[in-house]
Amino acid sequence: MRGLHVYVLAVVAALALLGAGHFNAYWLHVSIIAMYYGILAGSWSLLAGYVGLFSLSHTAFASIGGYTSALLVKWLGIPVLLGMGAGVAVCCALGGGIGWVCLRMSGPYLAIFTLGFSEIVRIVISSEDDVTAGMAGLHTAPLFRSATRVPYFYAAFALLAVSLLLMGLLVRSRWGLFLRAIREDEQAAGASGVAVARFRILAFAIASGFAGLAGGFYAHYIGIMTPGVGDLDEMAKLVVMTVIGGMERLPTAVGGAFLVEVLLELLRGYGQWRLPLFGVLLLLTMRFARNGLLTPPWLGLVWLGEARARPLAPARDLSEKDSAA
């Protein structure tokens, strides 16, 4: 069955939607937070996995998106959805700007630059008490006036699904091919006609926009924004999630976010020891499964679908069927 992996995803999604009503408040919250990280992991995978831009400012953009939306709603009284949209726009613009400034950077230089940006954002938010309420936290307007978390679950699900769909369409398009070419060799991509600078800026802008979307949702779900949303610990957690899942594919990166978030909750009994456990898991992944723990089963699923689609087809004699230029 061609596209078996898509059907499996659809079944999992349908089960999650049907089962949402049966989750208790605790697991609903865990699921919602996992979906928040899912959007972040998917969009960071777009940047780091597909284009090879190892940015460490992704959670800072989530923070910017959240604060932008919360402050605009508070100051101007605009609807929350409009505030979230404004957060996305600000993150796209800022992300594009960072992408432009970093045009000639890659690898550790890019990581350090974006880490610096992330720290500037965190310190500014912490220090500007009058505007952001600093470390005390900025209280935000809720997205829904509901006594349960169920509407938030469906909203997070919709945002994750739409984000994945849009990012999936992007990576499967010719632009996705160009982004991967840039990851492999920027010089060769330029020689092949790819406008490298334009696509690098675009990748930063798009990924930052999705981070801003996640941050905006988080702000209006959790009810309070603190500088910690964009700090280095959060970024490290996001990297762990994406790398453990598999950073070169959107579904595996998102799967990694779910896996780590759920495991973090299941291992809560181990207290702080669960964090070194994840460190060990990350080390083992980097040593033995550099493409992530979820990539082999995901590729197996894709392969199974492809193989079952043409079980008895003979090997194609390419030289006979295709004509020369």
Next chain:
Amino acid sequence: MSPGAELVRGVGLVKRFGGIVANDAVDLVVAEGDLVGLIGPNGSGKTTLINVLTGHLEADAGEVLVRGRRLDGRPPHVYAGMGVARTFQLTQLFGRMTVLENMLVPGLTRPHSRWDEVARRARGYLQFLNLLPLEQLPARNLSGGQQKLLELGRCLMLEPTVLFLDEPFAGVHPRLREELIARIRELHQGGRTFVVVDHDMESILRVSRRLVVMARGSKIADGEPAAVRADQNVLAAYAGL
């Protein structure tokens, strides 16, 4: 000497790296139908000249014109869009992408290109280069010679008017070298223009119709291969005679 319309012209090109002058006021014209062999000792500035003429390096002085349009200072994709393709001294493929995807990238950068049409054309060129059965392999899994062929194929996907090949025969098995020479000749007969840089004098003399010699950053000879080989400056600079 130049048989057709002017495609690429470098005028007074100067490129310095610190105190080293890699190109010292070099003039070079490549015209339609040319098959230029660009030779010179190590460090004579051949690759730097190609890098400047294809937008990969910005000259410190001088101009680069492609079909009469000044392009110096513009990024490489602008040159590619104007039909200037190149390969690299050390093969630079999109290693983790498949052979077919390597071919699709340049094809899809062309305006108004359609995916199915580009894929059909890519398979045609892969057949021409004897790489079609390998289309689903990651490019990094190919042998060195096959990688050189794929790099040439990737250039062809741009439908270029001029191809700069930087050391295409280096480290290539003799059988694949013969194949590469045959393909270059065939493409030249089909109307493509080539500038080929290499140290392999035998191969370069077999393919080129015009020889340009560089030494210490300057162009010291430019003409028919037989005449250039007899030039005393060339013998002194290149062969050390």
